[in-house]
Amino acid sequence: QITLKESGPTLVKPTQTLTLACTFSGFSLNTPGVGVGWIRQPPGKALEWLAFIYGDDDKRYNPSLETRVSITKDTSKDQVVLTMTNVDPVDTATYYCAHKPLGLLHPADFDFWGQGTLVTVSS
């Protein structure tokens, strides 16, 4: 059974760096073609994809955030970490990590999601 869970601060101040961890189980992120993505959702708004990492360590970023966001994986801990620098109140959102399954029919969609963690950016 695949599970993911996000963890990190609930409140950060503007200009600070946000670090979120996604701890997963039920799959290996050493498998090429498997991946983990980060997606966020500001209160009452649409979903926004942030970053993605494949099992072979290939990484993709949303160009609108690319200069501020970094994604890494630690397979020994079964974790994926998202770092976002210089946060602003507009970054207030629920942040989700999600699993991309193996297979040609799943180029980049997500079959299992974490519960999400609400991060508020405020002084």
Next chain:
Amino acid sequence: DIQMTQSPSSVSASLGDRVTITCRASQEIGTSLAWYQQKPGKAPKLLIYAASSLHSGVPSRFSGSGSGTDFTLTISSLLPEDFATYHCQQAKKFPLTFGGGTKVEIK
């Protein structure tokens, strides 16, 4: 970036109704489209992948169709647990993009 436009943004329907939601991509994406259901305070759940394939455990009253730029999600007969917000997502190209969501409300 590929823009995903969902319509309507909200729909009021009664139990037993057939509901259809549309998602249009700004460029051709083949069948690389997923649909998710999200209830308040919860994470999205995958319903449909590859435009028309039902994810494991999803009831057969949900179906997806389309290819290219135009896609639909249909709920054949609305049940109480189907009142939620539905999102489409293109999985063809990075950056991955989502539609604005369609809220299915009780009439």
